[in-house]
Amino acid sequence: MTIKEKGYTHWDGELKDGRFPWWPITRFGIKLTFKRKFFKFLFALTLLPALVWLVGIYISERLEDFSFMVRGDQTDFLNVNPSYFNTYFTNDFLLFMMIMILVFCGAGLISDDLKHNALQLYFARPLKKQDYLFGKAAVIFFFLFILTLVPGLIFILMKLIFAGNFKFINSYPWLPLSIIVYSTLLTSFFALYTLLLSSVGKNRRYVAILIFGIYIFSDIFYGIFYGIFRSQYFSLLSIKVNLQQVGAVLFNQRTPQNVPWLYSLLIILGICVLSGLFLNKKVKGVEIIK
Amino acid sequence: MSVKIKDIHFSYGKVKALDGVDVDLPKGAIGLLGPNGAGKSTLLRILLGFLVPNRGEGTVLGYDIRQQQTLIRRFVGYMPEDDCFIPGMDGVSFTSYMGELSGMPRQEAMKRAHEVLFYVGLEESRYRQTETYSSGMRQRLKLAQSIVHDPKLIFLDEPTSGLDPQGRKEILELIMDISSKKDIQVLISSHILPDIEQTCSYVVILDKGKLAAQGQISELKQVQYSLYELRVKGEEKAFLKRLEETKSKVDETEDKLLRVYLPPGFNPQEIFRIAADEQVQIRHFVKSQTSLEDLFAKVVGVD
Numbered sequence: 001m002t003i004k005e006k007g008y009t010h011w012d013g014e015l016k017d018g019r020f021p022w023w024p025i026t027r028f029g030i031k032l033t034f035k036r037k038f039f040k041f042l043f044a045l046t047l048l049p050a051l052v053w054l055v056g057i058y059i060s061e062r063l064e065d066f067s068f069m070v071r072g073d074q075t076d077f078l079n080v081n082p083s084y085f086n087t088y089f090t091n092d093f094l095l096f097m098m099i100m101i102l103v104f105c106g107a108g109l110i111s112d113d114l115k116h117n118a119l120q121l122y123f124a125r126p127l128k129k130q131d132y133l134f135g136k137a138a139v140i141f142f143f144l145f146i147l148t149l150v151p152g153l154i155f156i157l158m159k160l161i162f163a164g165n166f167k168f169i170n171s172y173p174w175l176p177l178s179i180i181v182y183s184t185l186l187t188s189f190f191a192l193y194t195l196l197l198s199s200v201g202k203n204r205r206y207v208a209i210l211i212f213g214i215y216i217f218s219d220i221f222y223g224i225f226y227g228i229f230r231s232q233y234f235s236l237l238s239i240k241v242n243l244q245q246v247g248a249v250l251f252n253q254r255t256p257q258n259v260p261w262l263y264s265l266l267i268i269l270g271i272c273v274l275s276g277l278f279l280n281k282k283v284k285g286v287e288i289i290k
Numbered sequence: 291m292s293v294k295i296k297d298i299h300f301s302y303g304k305v306k307a308l309d310g311v312d313v314d315l316p317k318g319a320i321g322l323l324g325p326n327g328a329g330k331s332t333l334l335r336i337l338l339g340f341l342v343p344n345r346g347e348g349t350v351l352g353y354d355i356r357q358q359q360t361l362i363r364r365f366v367g368y369m370p371e372d373d374c375f376i377p378g379m380d381g382v383s384f385t386s387y388m389g390e391l392s393g394m395p396r397q398e399a400m401k402r403a404h405e406v407l408f409y410v411g412l413e414e415s416r417y418r419q420t421e422t423y424s425s426g427m428r429q430r431l432k433l434a435q436s437i438v439h440d441p442k443l444i445f446l447d448e449p450t451s452g453l454d455p456q457g458r459k460e461i462l463e464l465i466m467d468i469s470s471k472k473d474i475q476v477l478i479s480s481h482i483l484p485d486i487e488q489t490c491s492y493v494v495i496l497d498k499g500k501l502a503a504q505g506q507i508s509e510l511k512q513v514q515y516s517l518y519e520l521r522v523k524g525e526e527k528a529f530l531k532r533l534e535e536t537k538s539k540v541d542e543t544e545d546k547l548l549r550v551y552l553p554p555g556f557n558p559q560e561i562f563r564i565a566a567d568e569q570v571q572i573r574h575f576v577k578s579q580t581s582l583e584d585l586f587a588k589v590v591g592v593d
Contacts, residue, residue: 008409008472011402011440015364015393024390032378108377117374121435124338124368125391126360 021127025135030142033105042104043143046097050151053088056080057155061162080159082172086251088155089148089182090244098190099215101143106194107211108204109136110283115202119283129283133195140191148186152179174252182250186243189268192275193239199282215239232257242267292317292443292475293337295348295355300332300341307332308343309499315477319469321486321507322479323586324496330479333496334445337477339363351442364393367436371448373428375420381407382416385434392439399438406434410464426457433464443475444468450485458485465489487582495589502589511585518558520548521574522565529568536560549578551587 033039059066060078088094113119122132156176159168169175197210222238225231235241235257245264248255255261293315300308308329324330335341337350339359347354353361376384382403389399407416410430415423423431429452436444449465450458466489469476480486486493487507495503503510522529530548533540539551552558558577565572578584 008437008468008474009405010472011394011398013394013398015439016395017364018393021391021393024387024396028376028379028383028387035378112377116377117370117372118376120368120370120372121374121376121388122391123340124363124366124370125388126364126393127391128360 017126022131022135022138025122025132026138026142029105029109029136029139033139033143036104039104042097042100046094046101046147047151049088049091049094049097050147050154053084053151053155054158056084057159058162061159080155080168082175082178082251083253085152085155085175085179086248086253089152089179089186089251090247092240094147095240095243098144098147098186099212101147102140102190102194102211103208105143106140106191107198107208109139110195110198111200111202111204111207114199115204129280133279133283136195136198137191140194141187144187144190145183149180149183152183178250178252182247185246185250185268189243189272192272192279196275196278199279232259235259236263236267292352293348293350293477295336296346298333298336298343298346298348300329300336300343302332306499308336310346311496311499311501313348313494313501313504315475315494316492317473317475318492319465319476319478319490321490321493321582322477322496323483323486323493323582324502327498328496329499330496332499334447334479337362338366338368338445364439365442367439367441367444369432369436369444369446369449371451373425373452375423375428375431377419377421379420380417381412381420381423381431381434384420384431385416385438388435389438394439402438402440403434406438407431409437410434411460425452426454429453429457429461430464433461437468437474441474443477446476446478446480448480448482449478450480450482462489483582483586493582493585495586497589503585507582507585511582516552516556516558517578517584518550518552518561519574519576519578520550520561520572521546522548522570522572524570525568526570529565529570532564532568533561536564547574549584551584 056078057080060080063078113122123129153176156169156179160166193214194211197214198204198207200210201207219238219240222234222241225234225237235245236259241257242264245255245257245259245261246268249261249265293313295311295313298308298311298313299306311329311333313333322330322333332341336343336348336355339350339355339362342356347356349355350362351365353365355362376387379387382400385403385407386396386400389402390396394402404416407413410433412427412430412434415427420428420431429449433446433449436446446465450461453461462485465476465478468474469489476489478486478490491506491508493503493505493507493510494501526548530540533550536556537553538556541549541551543549550561561575562572
């Protein structure tokens with residue numbers, strides 16, 4: 001006898017107040033992202049820098065085996081130190097690929113729900129606004145941590161394994177903390193930036209253009225204004241440069257621009273706060289019934 | 291009583307949306323009626339715990355509407371009026387996802403999703419992407435997601451909108467099955483009065499933020515008014531004017547049938563006296579079979 005013939009049947013389980021009510025949102029978000037065309041290829045491409053840096057760490061510990069590849073004494077670039085990590089975390093290619101990941105995984109996170117009226121489905125359930133937003137943000141955290149936090153910690157671990165001693169971590173005991181703080185800052189910033197833009201429109205393509213465009217054009221404007229006025233303060237217009245400035249400070253390096261890094265940090269935090277406030281206003285459970 | 295609210299007031303700024311509404315709903319299927327702007331949506335928002343009333347108190351399934359909104363949403367189901375789905379998901383993943391969000395364990399949610407999709411008649415299409423569903427299938431899917439966690443109370447907002455007659459009939463049958471044979475209360479907000487009449491025995495009618503009527507449909511029809519259908523010959527203008535002076539409401543249909551709503555306590559024989567006074571012949575006089583539409587028109591004061 002089919003269920004339909006039996007009629008409606010009750011469920012004898014118990015509805016539970018889960019500790020992480022946002023987790024199904026994150027899980028399905030990740031699953032749906034992997035289903036997107038070309039995403040797996042793109043994601044593999046974004047892992048390329050991590051692979052290159054990892055190989056660099058290996059070579060740095062086996063220089064004698066690879067001496068035939070090195071011209072003269074130019075082995076400075078294989079010195080694994082905070083600068084090596086800073087270069088990984090703030091390199092243009094990685095940041096650009098992160099933006100590409102955001103375009104794929106983040107553009108539709110809220111805009112698709114707005115377009116297809118799905119907010120009412122979420123908020124008619126025992127979910128708080130924070131659960132919904134955190135569940136969506138966690139999708140971005142998942143992908144960006146794989147590109148930042150995870151490789152950063154793996155680099156340290158591999159360095160220790162390849163070296164066979166703890167000299168590296170004894171020299172830079174603060175480095176793991178720098179990696180955690182910078183990865184969290186970078187990922188939180190991109191998560192809020194993406195969710196903000198995703199909540200602005202109902203069309204994921206339009207949102208994708210905004211995510212990509214604002215990042216790229218902020219840098220282009222910096223270039224234009226710098227070209228005209230020759231003032232490095234215009235670097236504060238660039239999202240990329242602001243992130244690089246803060247990254248350099250966290251990895252104890254000289255900042256790439258001659259501008260107080262605190263300004264960059266304030267701009268990043270300011271965007272985060274404004275995004276949070278906007279999202280709080282934009283995503284409202286009360287609007288579910290029209 | 292699963293829903294009990296008392297003296298509920300709510301305003302959007304200066305606009306009063308609900309003004310002292312008392313509702314005490316019995317078990318079974320209940321219709322929520324009212325013209326646009328009557329306060330139906332605000333009432334649903336309050337019952338679902340999205341709005342806290344300015345004044346008044348109440349409980350849904352025993353949970354306080356002011357303090358325990360999350361608990362209310364755990365144990366109620368909601369079928370929205372809008373077309374809503376999550377793109378990229380098939381029917382069974384979508385339904386299971388909704389179950390998980392309600393607090394069901396993952397595997398149980400998946401098992402239950404299959405069951406409810408069978409129940410609503412989407413067994414063949416459960417692995418299809420939801421964006422490829424027809425509007426009838428989406429309506430069923432919305433019903434499935436609202437019952438996947440086996441709620442004790444379901445709010446259905448225009449459950450038959452956009453459906454063809456056959457689809458409408460099937461959805462109504464499902465609703466009747468849920469409300470009559472199982473221990474689940476159903477609150478249906480709809481503009482389609484015959485749907486309410488077919489599925490509900492109890493009705494709540496709101497008008498301009500106030501409770502216009504509440505009770506068993508059969509009782510309300512009798513208490514609120516008596517309706518007569520007349521055909522007359524002669525100068526009907528003066529006759530109609532006289533009738534309206536008695537506070538009766540008269541509607542004329544396209545085929546010249548007069549529908550006269552008599553006020554409470556009005557003796558129908560008076561109609562004949564007025565007709566005689568105005569020298570009008572009454573050729574047809576029948577006490578009408580009153581419908582919910584008639585009741586609604588009378589209570590709300592619209593055609």
